[in-house]
Amino acid sequence: MDDARNANMPILWRRQLPWLHIFRAFRIAVDPRKLLLAGLAMLFLSAGEWGIDRLPFAPPQENPAAMQWPWEQPVQWDGFSAIDGQPGSVLVQMPRAFTETWRAVLRPIDGFVEPTRLLFHPRLSWTLAAYAWTKLLWTLLVWSVFGGAITRMAALHFSRDERIGMLASLKFAAARLLSYFSAPLLPLAGIGFFWLLCMLGGLVGRIPLVGESILGALWILPLIFSLLMALILIGVAAGWPLMYATISAEGSDAFDGLSRTFSYVYDRPLHYLWYAVVAVTYGTVLVVFVSLLFSLTVYLAGWSVASGLGPKGMSDLYSAAPEHLGGTSDWRPRSGYEPEIGGILAGVWLNLAALLQAGFAYSYFWTATTIIYFLLRKSDDGTDPDEVYLPDQVEDDELLPLVGVADSDQPVIERPPAEQPDEQPDSAS
16 A cells, blocks of 8 residues: 555655756856856956956966957857858857867866966966966955855755845855955965975975985875875865855855865765766756857847848947957957947947856856755755755744743833731631
C-alpha cells in the first residue's frame, strides 16, 4: 500500500537534483535593474582602466589613445548587422559563437585574476606592482558596490522570491562596503606573510660561508610555506565570487565570507566543480541567445525604418551606434564625419541597448554565483535555501503574544494587601 502511494507522489526533481536550481538564473539575471547595475559597473571598470593606463607607473600601451567601451565586443561574433547584415550569416557563425562565448560568462573574473597574476610575475618591479595593485583595488571597489548589490538582489529573489529596488540593494552594499572590499584581500595578506618568511630565508642564504648550507638544510620550510601559499591562492582564485554571495546572503562580515568560501571550496570541491560547469555551459547558451535577441531587435528596427528612410539615411542614423550593431565606433578618426542630431540621439539608445546586452553576462555571473552559494551551503550544513538574512528580522518563538498589562509600557503599581478583620470570639461559648 505504501509502495503504491509513493509511486503516485510527484518527483521533486530540484530536491533530488539540486543543481537544477541553476536554471533559475536566467529569470533572475534578466531583471532590468540587475542589467543596469551590471552595465554601470562595466562603465566604471572601463573608465577606471582607461585612467589607470595613463598613470606614470603604467606600462606602455599599444594604442593609448583608444578607449574600448565594454559593449564594443560583448560577444565574439557579429550577430545581425543593422545596415548590411544578412540573417543567414548568423546561422553560419552560430557554432563558433558557442565555442567562443563561454569566456564572456567568466569575464568578471578577469578583472581580479589578471592583476593578481601580475603580482606574481618573476621580474616584478615596483612600477608593475603599483600598476597591478591599483587595478586590483579599483576592481574590488567597483564590485564591492555593484557586485554586492546584484548578489543581494539575487539572494532575495532566489530564496524568498522577493524583489528589492536598486537603491535598497546599493544601500545594503554600501553599509557593508568594507566587508566586500576586504574579504578577497585577507587571503592575499596570508600569502604576503608566508612570502615574507621565505624572503627572510633568502636573506639567511646571504650569510658568507654557511648561509647556503643553512638554507639548503632548511629548504623544507620554504616548500611548506609555498604549499600553503598555493592552497590559499587556489582557494581565493576559485572562490572569491562566493565571498560576495556569502556577505549578501548572510549579512555577515569579511571573515565569515572568507571562512565559508574556503570551507566550501575544499570540503565540497566536486559539488563546486559540477555546479560551475553547469553554470558556465548554461550561461554560454544564454549569452548567445540574449546577444542574438538584441542584435535581431536592432536589425529589424533598422530594416523596417530603412524601408521609408532609405539606405543612406539609415547609414547616417546608425553612424554613432556600436560596431557590432551596425555602426562604426571609430567614425570620427576614420572618416571625419560629424553625425547629425538624429544620429547622436539614435546612438544614445543603441549604446544603451548594447550596454544592457553586455551587462547580461555580468548579471548572470553574479546571479549564478549566488545560487551556487545556496546550493553549497545546503550540501554542507543542511541550511534550507529559503533562509536569508533580513535586516529587521525578528526571532520567531513558540510563546503566546503578551496582552493586557504585560504588554503595557506603563509601570505596574502594586497595591498593599487589604487588612483582614479580627476574628470575633464565639458568643455561644
